[in-house]
Amino acid sequence: QFPYYSNLEQAVAIVNQYQDASEIKIGEGTFEEDDWFVIPEKPLKITGSGQDKTTLRCIIYSLNYLELSETRMEGADYDIGNEHITMSLGLPSSSYIHNNLFYGVNGGVAIEPTSNTILENNTFDSVVHPEYQTSLSFEGLESKSKEETENIIMRYNEIKNTPIAIQLFRSADCGVNGDLGNNLFLDVETVVYNPYNYPQGFMGNAWAESN
Numbered sequence: 001q002f003p004y005y006s007n008l009e010q011a012v013a014i015v016n017q018y019q020d021a022s023e024i025k026i027g028e029g030t031f032e033e034d035d036w037f038v039i040p041e042k043p044l045k046i047t048g049s050g051q052d053k054t055t056l057r058c059i060i061y062s063l064n065y066l067e068l069s070e071t072r073m074e075g076a077d078y079d080i081g082n083e084h085i086t087m088s089l090g091l092p093s094s095s096y097i098h099n100n101l102f103y104g105v106n107g108g109v110a111i112e113p114t115s116n117t118i119l120e121n122n123t124f125d126s127v128v129h130p131e132y133q134t135s136l137s138f139e140g141l142e143s144k145s146k147e148e149t150e151n152i153i154m155r156y157n158e159i160k161n162t163p164i165a166i167q168l169f170r171s172a173d174c175g176v177n178g179d180l181g182n183n184l185f186l187d188v189e190t191v192v193y194n195p196y197n198y199p200q201g202f203m204g205n206a207w208a209e210s211n
Contacts, residue, residue: 007031007036008024008026008031008036008038008046008056008058008060009036009038009058011024012024012038012039012040012044015040015042015044016040016041016042018042019042020042020043021042021043021044021045021065022042022043022044022045023044023045023046023047024044024045024046024047025047025049026046026047026048026049026054026056026071027049027054028049028050028053028054029053029054029055030055030057031054031055031056031057031058032056032057032058032076036057036058036059036076037058037059037061037076037078037085038058038059038060038061039061039062039063040060040062040063040064040066041063041064042064043064043065043066044062044064044065044066044067045066045067045068046060046066046067046068046069046071047067047069047070048069048070048071048072048100049070050070051070051071051072051099051100051101051123052072054070054071054072055071055072055074056071056072056073056074056088057074057075057076057106058075058076058088059075059076059078059085059087059088059089059090060073060088060089060090061089061090061092062090062091062092062093062095063092063093064093065093065094065095066091066093066094066095066096066097067095067096067097067098068089068095068096068097068098068100069097069098069099069100070099070100071100071101072100072101072103073088073089073100073101073102073103073107074088074103074104074106074107075087075088075089075102075104075106075107075108076088076106077106077130086105086106086108086129086130086131087106087107087108087109087110087129088102088106088107088108088109089102089108089109089110090109090110090141091109091110091111091112091115091117091141092112092115092141093112093115094115094116094117095115095116095117095118096117096118097109097117097118097119097120097122098118098119098120098121098122099121099122100122100123101122101123101125102122102123102124102125102127102135103124103125103126103127104126104127105126105127105128105129105130107124107126107127107135108127108129108134108135108136108137109124109135109136109137110136110137110138110139110141111136111137111138111139111141111152112138112139112140112141113138113152113170113171113172115141115152116151116152117152117153117154118153118154119152119153119154119155119157120153120154120155120156120157121156121157122157122158123157123158123159123160124136124157124158124159124160124162124165125160125161126160126161126162127159127162128161128162128163132164132167133162133163133164134162134163134164134165134166134167134193135159135162135164135165135166136159136165136166136167137166137167137168137169138166138167138168138169138170138171138172139169139170140169140170151178152172152178152179152180153178153179153180154179154180154183155179155180155181155182155183156182156183157183157184158183158184158185158186159183159184159185159186159188160184160185160186160187160188161186161187161188162187162188162189163188163189163190164188164189164190164193165185165188165190165191165192166191166192166193167192167193167194167195168192168193168194168196168198169196169198170198171198171199172198172199
């Protein structure tokens with residue numbers, strides 16, 4: 001545990017030096033620098049002090065297993081030259097994301113469908129990507145074959161106040177144990193936007209209907 005570093009970027013840099021799983025506990029406050037881009041490379045658990053107490057204004061893009069909970073994620077707009085990466089969380093690897101509030105235009109989440117991700121008990125409020133107008137996207141964050149497709153579990157989340165809740169930028173075949181149900185959508189125009197007709201192959205529960 002690294003509770004005394006001044007920012008998340010510094011703590012993650014220390015964690016990246018170790019092979020064993022680590023935990024970073026974040027206290028109360030709003031933590032931001034000039035558009036952080038934090039890249040955990042080793043298994044990591046990040047625990048905030050509560051959605052109403054810990055606010056992160058950065059992008060977390062984890063290259064290994066990540067557990068994230070009890071935070072308010074407002075993301076960042078990261079300049080990479082002629083382009084911008086606008087989101088709060090990129091999940092190319094397996095992860096357990098629970099009990100967080102994702103908020104605002106930079107708060108989007110990108111999931112690699114092969115990542116064995118569990119996304120549950122989170123709230124997405126007014127998360128509207130400035131270009132794609134969506135809160136959450138399924139994207140090819142890593143180059144993997146169809147044979148490597150794993151299971152996505154996305155349940156008991158609330159997505160509200162956005163034109164598009166979820167956009168598919170690649171196939172969202174979530175495996176025989178995938179669970180993409182029991183989610184609540186409020187003031188959402190389109191629950192799943194699939195403009196390129198990617199295979200969905202959902203198994204288990206269906207998407208909840210928008211209210």
